Amino acid sequence: MGSIPSSSRASSNPSPSLGRRDAVAGILERCREAVRPALVEAVGRLHPWNGEMAAYALGWSDVAGTPDPGGSEGKGVRAALAVLGAEAVGADGGVAVPGAVAVELVHTFSLLHDDIMDGDGLRRQRPAVWKAYGTGPAVLAGDALHALAVQTLAESPGPWAGAAVRSLSGTLSALVSGQAEDLQFERRPWRGSGAVGPEQYRSMAERKTGALLGSAIGLGAVLGGAPAGTVSVLERSGCHLGVAFQAVDDLLGIWGDTAVTGKPVHGDLRQRKKTYPVLAALAGGGKAAQELAVLLESPGPMDDAAAARAALLVEEAGGRAATREEARRHMDAARCGLREASLTPRAAGDLDALFTYVLERSW
């Protein structure tokens, strides 16, 4: 794999009209271009049917298999974290490409199977793979992406492939453990000794969301030949970013602008999702928390008025503020990690900008 052009074009653009957001767009584009050929090659190794479903899941084609330049493709945040992880430890970003491919494949696999488990019929404004191709084929496509991710890394050249596979395999185990926890939360009560505490939710988010973001930067650093201590600091940094991201996502799930999120107002409350704001509110145990619990325990669908009331109660009981604080605290910890490790300044700057971008989520 060739060397990746420097990010100078994007991150030090002299035009005053180009702000931080444009700089991040440039970083993402540069990394996507660096990783894309290897990702296409990897997907090309799949059985044609699995390859077709993978291309759909990756947003490369529509359900008829026709190339779809309509922009359903992900931003490639994880791939960029891997490339920047290598650059940050002084290596050429190109060495991180197998890791970047692996994390993008794992991310796609996990969304694909999670949609089956959660019964979510929509993903990026299109039918989820299981809706488009059927549950059985979607299970298979996910398995194929899972296997391909490991294979891509296991067969990658260089002296660090073994360490990289060990790291990714731990991440995959963490992911499924986090998903198990998340699914089991649904079955637990809103109150009493069996209730889900905010700290249990965080532990789930560390595995379900944090592990893969941490693995992305960590794999870049591993493949860049970084010492174990640096890898570990960067992994933790990415994990904190993931937990912060989840907290912001939970805020958006209740108070997000529907025009931006594409989801109904108070959506997570209508679906009675056990997210951080709600769990933090309930954990407070005051009057608003009591009323909120009664509302959430009541059977039948939650109408507009009930959902609006629930949102108000979450806020009154301190759930919104606690979640903002949770996001802030983990974002600080994530940034702290970037400073703690001795990184090359440009890549560290790019990572910092990318962290902010991930959290702003107004895209």
Place this chain on the structure above:
Amino acid sequence: MGSIPSSSRASSNPSPSLGRRDAVAGILERCREAVRPALVEAVGRLHPWNGEMAAYALGWSDVAGTPDPGGSEGKGVRAALAVLGAEAVGADGGVAVPGAVAVELVHTFSLLHDDIMDGDGLRRQRPAVWKAYGTGPAVLAGDALHALAVQTLAESPGPWAGAAVRSLSGTLSALVSGQAEDLQFERRPWRGSGAVGPEQYRSMAERKTGALLGSAIGLGAVLGGAPAGTVSVLERSGCHLGVAFQAVDDLLGIWGDTAVTGKPVHGDLRQRKKTYPVLAALAGGGKAAQELAVLLESPGPMDDAAAARAALLVEEAGGRAATREEARRHMDAARCGLREASLTPRAAGDLDALFTYVLERSW
């Protein structure tokens, strides 16, 4: 991990009343005992819910999580192949334990997900995992076993872990590719240019059934420090065993003794499965093949008389003989591999006995 006691007790038992079958039972028991603690430990690393489903899938417990010594557990053929693979190249069988654990986990994962894809509600006379726990949880449990298999091998000690993971990851990709092919066969016509030829079926079986049996012996040899040439011969040998096994399974699916197989007479024909005997019969293209195609193409369920007639036509068109020949040829090739590699005589003898046992399948 400790050294595994020699197989002398089983394979050179002096009692004339103990035949080959008892010797194989002894080999299987010895290997199962050697692998079991590591397998239990690995499953113990799973999230408790995934661990509960895994224990059910492995036949260790019933659906309530109660230990179930009732014998729903598999024979551990793959684990035994791994242990014997190491012994055959002169190593202590104990070095193969992480490989043996990995192949048993992969086998369990693939059955679990295949049952979802195929809609099979029964596995070893009990409800399949998706029937017992729901489709979503079963997808998750399979993912957890898949990840755990890779992790077990990636974290195993010794200098050959990297090579072993590379080998297993190739096997996993082959497995999902074979499953994709098998699922797509169902959608193809019985006649004409789109029909499935026997050689396409064999290529599917090499991946879906052969790859994991080949991987089992191959991983044992890899972890035993064997040179690449020996590993490759043993992998091919196990792959041939798998194809032979599939051919015998296909014969049993039509003409098997229901008291032994636990499946209805002519079961595969009633379900209109595209198996080797049928595809070989149709490929002949004679009068019996024509009538068979008409029967298979007719809509609606196939009654007793139609299924019996179809079985007769498969036989008349040469499908039964061709499948017996297919099984014999691949079994010869599998045995040939055992002779070709320079193996330690006792382990080679044990492998040969196990090969025969796998094929006899009257258990």
